[in-house]
Amino acid sequence: MNESEAFPWSVLGLNPTSATERDVKKAYAILVKQNRPDRDSEAFQRIHGAYESALAQLQQAQREIGMAPPTVDAPDHPSAGWVQGVSSSSVLPGEWQVAESDMRQALSQGDSARLKEGLAKMREMANANPALVPAWEQSLLQTFEKDFAQLAQTIRGDDVQLMIRERCEHLPEALLGFWHATGSRLPMEALADFLIGQKPPLDYHATVLLQARLSLYLAFANLSKAEQLTNAVFPLMPPQMRDWILPRLENRLALAKIFRTLPAESRRYWEQNLCPNEDETIVWNEPELRTQFRELTMRCPADWPGYQILSEVMPKPLFNRMTMQFRPQQPKVQATALTKEPTFPKFFIHALIILALLAFRNIHSCSDSTERYRSDRNRNLNNSRPMSQREIQEMLDKLKARKFNEDLLKFSPREK
Amino acid sequence: MIGIDLGTTNSLVAIMRDGIPVVLENELGETLTPSAVAVAEDGTVLVGRAAKDRLVTAPQDGRAFFKRDLGTDGRYSFGKRKWSPVECSALILQEMKRIAESRLGQKVDSAVITVPAYFHDSQRAATAEAARIAGLKVERLLNEPTAAALAYGFKMPGDESTLLVFDLGGGTFDVTLLEVFDGVVEVKASAGESRLGGEDYTDALSAWIAREYHFVPPPAQAGKWRNQLEQVKRRLTQEERTTVQAGELSLPVSREDFRAATADLTGRLWPVVRRCLRDAGVTAKHLSNVLLVGGASRMPLIIEGIRDVLQKEPQANLDPDRVVALGAAVQQALCEGSEDVGDLVLTDVCPHTLGVMVSKQLAPGHHDPGYFEPVIDRNTTVPVSRSKNFNTLHPQQDEIKIQVYQGESRMVNENLKIGEVNIKGLRHQPNQRRPGEVDVRFTYDMNGLLEVEVTNLSSGDKANKVFQQRPGAMTEAEISAALARLAPLKLHPRDSLKNRARLERANRLFAELTGPMRAELSDFIDQFEMALSMQDRERISSSGEDLDRFMAPFFRAEEEDRDSSSSL
Numbered sequence: 001m002n003e004s005e006a007f008p009w010s011v012l013g014l015n016p017t018s019a020t021e022r023d024v025k026k027a028y029a030i031l032v033k034q035n036r037p038d039r040d041s042e043a044f045q046r047i048h049g050a051y052e053s054a055l056a057q058l059q060q061a062q063r064e065i066g067m068a069p070p071t072v073d074a075p076d077h078p079s080a081g082w083v084q085g086v087s088s089s090s091v092l093p094g095e096w097q098v099a100e101s102d103m104r105q106a107l108s109q110g111d112s113a114r115l116k117e118g119l120a121k122m123r124e125m126a127n128a129n130p131a132l133v134p135a136w137e138q139s140l141l142q143t144f145e146k147d148f149a150q151l152a153q154t155i156r157g158d159d160v161q162l163m164i165r166e167r168c169e170h171l172p173e174a175l176l177g178f179w180h181a182t183g184s185r186l187p188m189e190a191l192a193d194f195l196i197g198q199k200p201p202l203d204y205h206a207t208v209l210l211q212a213r214l215s216l217y218l219a220f221a222n223l224s225k226a227e228q229l230t231n232a233v234f235p236l237m238p239p240q241m242r243d244w245i246l247p248r249l250e251n252r253l254a255l256a257k258i259f260r261t262l263p264a265e266s267r268r269y270w271e272q273n274l275c276p277n278e279d280e281t282i283v284w285n286e287p288e289l290r291t292q293f294r295e296l297t298m299r300c301p302a303d304w305p306g307y308q309i310l311s312e313v314m315p316k317p318l319f320n321r322m323t324m325q326f327r328p329q330q331p332k333v334q335a336t337a338l339t340k341e342p343t344f345p346k347f348f349i350h351a352l353i354i355l356a357l358l359a360f361r362n363i364h365s366c367s368d369s370t371e372r373y374r375s376d377r378n379r380n381l382n383n384s385r386p387m388s389q390r391e392i393q394e395m396l397d398k399l400k401a402r403k404f405n406e407d408l409l410k411f412s413p414r415e416k
Numbered sequence: 417m418i419g420i421d422l423g424t425t426n427s428l429v430a431i432m433r434d435g436i437p438v439v440l441e442n443e444l445g446e447t448l449t450p451s452a453v454a455v456a457e458d459g460t461v462l463v464g465r466a467a468k469d470r471l472v473t474a475p476q477d478g479r480a481f482f483k484r485d486l487g488t489d490g491r492y493s494f495g496k497r498k499w500s501p502v503e504c505s506a507l508i509l510q511e512m513k514r515i516a517e518s519r520l521g522q523k524v525d526s527a528v529i530t531v532p533a534y535f536h537d538s539q540r541a542a543t544a545e546a547a548r549i550a551g552l553k554v555e556r557l558l559n560e561p562t563a564a565a566l567a568y569g570f571k572m573p574g575d576e577s578t579l580l581v582f583d584l585g586g587g588t589f590d591v592t593l594l595e596v597f598d599g600v601v602e603v604k605a606s607a608g609e610s611r612l613g614g615e616d617y618t619d620a621l622s623a624w625i626a627r628e629y630h631f632v633p634p635p636a637q638a639g640k641w642r643n644q645l646e647q648v649k650r651r652l653t654q655e656e657r658t659t660v661q662a663g664e665l666s667l668p669v670s671r672e673d674f675r676a677a678t679a680d681l682t683g684r685l686w687p688v689v690r691r692c693l694r695d696a697g698v699t700a701k702h703l704s705n706v707l708l709v710g711g712a713s714r715m716p717l718i719i720e721g722i723r724d725v726l727q728k729e730p731q732a733n734l735d736p737d738r739v740v741a742l743g744a745a746v747q748q749a750l751c752e753g754s755e756d757v758g759d760l761v762l763t764d765v766c767p768h769t770l771g772v773m774v775s776k777q778l779a780p781g782h783h784d785p786g787y788f789e790p791v792i793d794r795n796t797t798v799p800v801s802r803s804k805n806f807n808t809l810h811p812q813q814d815e816i817k818i819q820v821y822q823g824e825s826r827m828v829n830e831n832l833k834i835g836e837v838n839i840k841g842l843r844h845q846p847n848q849r850r851p852g853e854v855d856v857r858f859t860y861d862m863n864g865l866l867e868v869e870v871t872n873l874s875s876g877d878k879a880n881k882v883f884q885q886r887p888g889a890m891t892e893a894e895i896s897a898a899l900a901r902l903a904p905l906k907l908h909p910r911d912s913l914k915n916r917a918r919l920e921r922a923n924r925l926f927a928e929l930t931g932p933m934r935a936e937l938s939d940f941i942d943q944f945e946m947a948l949s950m951q952d953r954e955r956i957s958s959s960g961e962d963l964d965r966f967m968a969p970f971f972r973a974e975e976e977d978r979d980s981s982s983s984l
Contacts, residue, residue: 025576029598033759038751038862041799048763048797200687205694234826238695239769239793250787254778305779 008050008057016057024054092135096125100139107143107150119154126162133166141171152178157190164195169206176214183268185221192218192225196232203236212237212245219249219256220271221264226253258306266295274313284318290325297326304328418516419528419744421560422508422543424483424587424613425711427451428741429512431520435756437567437745439738440519442511443914448737449511453504454478455495462916463511469920473927475639479504481615484587486546487539502546503902509550526553528748530740532588533559533767534608536822536832537883540864549898555751557863560585561592562603562764563743564709567734569594569601570746570760577704582689582730583740584718585710587613589685591692599760605696605795606767607688614712617678618645624677625669631662640927649674653714675717682717686725695795706730709739766860769794773819773828775809783809788821788828791858801859805873808852811844818856818870820883839870839879848874915948918960925970940966 009016012027019027028051035043103118105111126136144151152175160172172191179188195202195211202211211233218226230249237245252275259270269292276282300306307328311319419437421428426448430439439447444465454467455477462470462478471478479492485501492499509529516524529552531543540557547554558566561581568579576597583590590608594601622645626632633641644660648669651658657670675682693700706728708714713736722730734742749757771790775783792802808816817838823831844851850873859867869880922941929937940963947955 025597025600029600029761032600032761032763036761037763037799041861045799045801052797200683203687203690203694208694231826235824236691238691238697239790239795240697242790242793250776254776254784257784258778258782305782308779 008054011047011050012054014054019054019058021055021058024051024058092132093125096122096132096135099125100143103139104143107147116154123156123159130162130166133163134168137163137168137171141174148174148178151175152182152184157187157194160187160191161194164202164207164210167204167206169210173210173213176210176217180217183221185218185264188214188218189222189225192222192229196225196228201232201236208233208236208241209245212249216249216252219252220259220267220275223253223256223260226256255309258304258309261299262296266292274309282313284314286318289318289322293322293326297328300328302328302330417520417524417526417748418512419530419558419563419741419746419748420509420512421530421563421741421744422483422505422512422546423451423740424481424585424615425451426586426737427508427512428738429516430738430741430745431516432745432749432754432756437570437742437749439741440515442515443518444917449508449515450480451483451505451508452478452480453482453499453507456916459495461495461507462920463507464917466917466920469917469924472639472643472924473920481587484611484615486542487536500898502542502549503898505543505546506549506898506902509547509552513550513552525551526555528556528558528744528751529554530558530560530563530744532583532585532608532610533561533590533592533606534588534610536610536768537834537864537866538832539610545895545898548895549902556747558744558747559590559592559603559606559764559767560588560740561590561606561709562594562601562762563741563747564707564734564739565592565594565596565601565603565743566746566760566762567739567743568707569596569599569762570743570757571734572596575704578698578702579705579707580689580692580703580726580728581707581709582713582718582722583608583709584685584712585613586615586712587611589613589688591689593692593696593698599758601760601762603762603764603797604698605692606765607692607695608767609684609688612681612684614649614710616681617712617715618642618649620678620681621645621649621669621674624673625660625662625667628673629662629665629667631665631667633662637927640924643924649715653716671716678717682721685718685721689725700726700728703728707734707739708732708736711737763797764862765795766792766798766800766864767794768822769824770820770822770834770858770860770866772806772856773821774806777809781810786827786829788823788826788831791856792860794824796860799859799861801857803855803857805853805855807854808842808844811852813852814843815840816842816854816870818854818868820866820868834866835868835881835883837868837870837879837881839872839877841872841875841877845874850874915944915956915960918963919944919948921971922963922967925967929970937966 009019012019012024012031014023014027028047031047032044032051035047037044037048099118099121103115103122106114106118122136122139126132140151140155155171155175160175163169164172176188176191178184192214195207195214211229215226215229215233218229230253234242234246255274256267256271259267262270269288273282273284296306307323314322417431419430421430428439428447428449430437432438441447442449442464446465449464450468452464452467452471454462454470454474456462456470467478468480471480477494479494479499482492482501482504486505488501490501492501492504509527513524513527527547529543529547531540535543543557544554561583564581564583565579577595579594579596581590581592581594583592588608588610589612590606592606593604595604596602622641625645648658648660652669652671652674655671657668659666659668661667703726706722706726708719708730712718713730714732719730722728746757746760747762750760750762769790770792771788773785774787774789775785776787777783789804789806791804792800796802806816806818815838817836819828819836820834821828821831822834825831839854842852842854853873855871855873857869857871859869861867866883867880868883869878871878919941922937922944926934926937926941940959943959944956944963947959
């Protein structure tokens with residue numbers, strides 16, 4: 001930021017405490033006519049920079065005192081107020097209300113068969129009449145307020161897709177946070193596939209944010225899908241959003257690329273410990289860390305770049321203790337290349353043996369990772385590791401406040 | 417001196433007259449000159465209406481829609497030689513220049529030429545080359561939607577308004593968001609697609625008829641068929657349903673059919689509109705006006721779509737066909753500093769992101785190449801100068817090749833490479849303050865010219881390059897060669913241009929008629945051609961008028977279509 005952008009008021013000759021948007025435009029119009037862009041490029045750039053930053057400061061101030069509606073959330077959200085329009089009970093068909101109260105009752109009584117039935121009925125109605133989707137979303141959020149895990153288990157992939165298509169992003173966002181917290185990779189992958197496959201892409205402000213967040217969450221779980229989604233969403237981001245979100249996303253992808261060789265379970269461990277949520281600090285649990293480090297040193301030779309990252313992130317003594325305890329193997333390929341074998345055939349044979357060994361290792365690690373993948377999948381399907389009550393409560397608090405732990409959503413277009 | 421709208425389907429030329437922009441008519445009394453080039457049987461080159469009519473009967477002897485191929489190295493062969501899109505465009509520009517000269521009675525040597533906002537650099541460069549070949553100095557390449565807004569801002573300078581220009585032309589689609597206040601026309605954002613326009617709608621209709629009715633015209637009839645579909649499209653702006661004559665059959669086509677047949681194309685429009693709004697940070701309800709530009713924006717399905725997506729009634733109080741040319745004339749007056757335009761100021765944006773290729777550092781010593789790092793973001797107001805710092809990958813690296821790209825993809829291989837700048841002497845040395853670090857500065861001017869300056873921050877050495885010559889751009893020598901190639905072309909004698917157009921029109925009608933009418937027309941044509949070959953002025957004019965009288969009823973419907981739709 002240069003001087004004219006930091007203190008735009010003197011360039012425009014205005015008083016920051018009293019100037020209005022109209023004043024800024026008037027002052028800019030007069031100045032720009034004296035310094036036309038095609039005559040004096042530098043003066044123009046200074047004036048234009050001051051103009052833009054003065055407007056941004058005014059808008060910021062307006063937002064702070066609550067004069068302007070918060071357009072930052074979704075500048076392209078349809079102006080029609082669907083919340084008042086559709087979800088007010090007078091418009092909803094009677095059938096809908098019956099199904100809704102039925103579902104609530106079933107949930108409180110723990111009658112899962114009736115619950116399913118009620119949900120299916122609402123799903124059917126929402127699919128037949130997309131205008132009902134916002135009401136459906138609200139109703140589900142309210143009904144499952146206390147039992148989000150239940151919702152995550154009941155809701156289907158195509159329900160989420162329908163909501164996203166109908167511009168109802170609150171429930172999908174909440175689910176995304178839940179899936180991430182519980183390490184449910186499959187529904188995230190399915191959602192990514194759906195989003196990547198959209199032609200034309202779903203490009204509303206909120207859906208763009210949703211896709212960016214999904215890429216972030218998928219980076220460790222499924223790098224290639226996360227990359228694919230990032231590539232798809234990059235052109236959709238307005239430049240301001242790109243500046244804000246992309247560095248974080250690129251960092252995560254770079255990190256995931258380094259840890260990609262590890263099996264899914266370890267990747268998840270390192271993701272949780274290297275990329276904590278905003279408000280959390282990393283607590284290294286030593287027994288667990290020891291297990292993970294053993295795994296790491298078995299798979300990754302000493303020149304693996306991840307060690308460098310861990311040495312920076314982990315407390316020095318802890319890192320040293322771990323590397324003393326589990327020594328990473330010396331990189332084999334490099335060692336061969338450095339021992340300058342004088343005779344070609346001998347070197348060649350060595351190389352062959354090493355290649356064969358490497359191939360074997362690869363096959364081994366492949367089968368290993370598929371096995372883990374399978375168990376990963378089972379875990380997710382049975383949902384045998386639900387969130388703790390505290391986690392769920394936190395998530396719901398955030399949900400109510402419509403403010404998520406990811407800074408991705410705290411984006412404002414004028415912020416730099 | 418003049419403003420030219422070089423369109424995919426039609427071109428126009430406009431000037432400022434008594435402080436008001438006006439479009440000039442050609443010899444045929446038309447303001448829209450078709451962007452078509454053809455070669456007649458005798459080897460003379462036809463441009464405009466005559467060429468378009470010739471293409472109906474002899475599609476292999478000429479070319480239209482070449483604007484879509486500008487900036488590529490495609491070639492067309494007709495009339496015993498090869499033509500580049502630049503040469504064809506040059507002929508159109510030459511024609512525009514000639515029309516202006518004959519109307520003004522003085523020489524014209526410079527022009528403002530409009531281009532789609534979403535044209536990238538090589539397409540702009542190709543347009544500029546065409547102008548030079550046509551003997552015109554380019555005062556400014558002006559973005560089409562900006563030109564439209566300028567015409568609007570000129571008409572209503574006092575109004576403070578936020579304006580969305582929806583420009584769907586024959587071959588290109590642009591959306592631009594502007595603010596107009598206190599005599600300032602400020603472009604906030606532009607988005608678009610350079611290969612989406614009315615011609616695609618005609619193609620889609622043709623494909624739909626092939627699917628639905630299993631009708632595909634014989635290749636010889638392709639030109640005529642296209643013309644018919646063009647008429648169907650126009651009629652559907654007025655009527656709910658119409659028919660198209662396919663051989664013996666009369667096939668019904670309704671608005672609904674047309675909407676369904678082109679749903680994919682229409683579906684591609686709205687993401688562009690949304691992107692433009694998003695980039696400008698504006699919501700649909702902030703818009704005070706939606707301005708329609710380009711003939712294809714008249715289609716009812718477009719107007720309904722705008723109502724749906726933007727919740728706004730689009731305005732067409734300026735003729736969508738002419739508004740761009742009018743804006744070009746206003747810009748020309750601005751360039752000259754003319755009194756007529758007062759102190760109107762126009763600011764524009766660069767529609768594409770410009771950046772460099774970088775490697776992403778995973779960890780020290782581990783890199784992943786091929787990423788695109790933006791330096792100037794799309795929709796930044798121009799002129800603009802921005803810089804970013806970069807590092808060498810390792811201490812021993814001495815040279816950096818700064819590869820400059822344009823585009824919106826995350827990976828460079830999906831963006832367009834503009835060129836590269838090399839800088840050396842970056843190997844780390846002791847006691848350097850910023851070893852291996854460079855500052856890359858991009859400066860983008862109002863004509864879309866990019867200068868890249870690289871500074872070695874440890875030594876202060878600089879390297880820079882101006883990207884005037886984009887990929888596929890012509891050198892000075894190549895332009896003179898192109899001039900030399902076009903010079904010997906025998907353009908049809910101007911005084912008989914009207915006759916030539918009349919004859920092509922008659923030939924076109926001949927292809928459409930059957931039975932006794934056709935025989936009768938044939939007689940009239942024979943009379944007229946005989947008069948032409950005898951070069952007998954009196955007989956030419958009398959037989960020509962006879963021919964016109966005979967043809968008039970057949971063309972009346974078509975002209976009514978054209979008139980009524982342009983007054984929308």
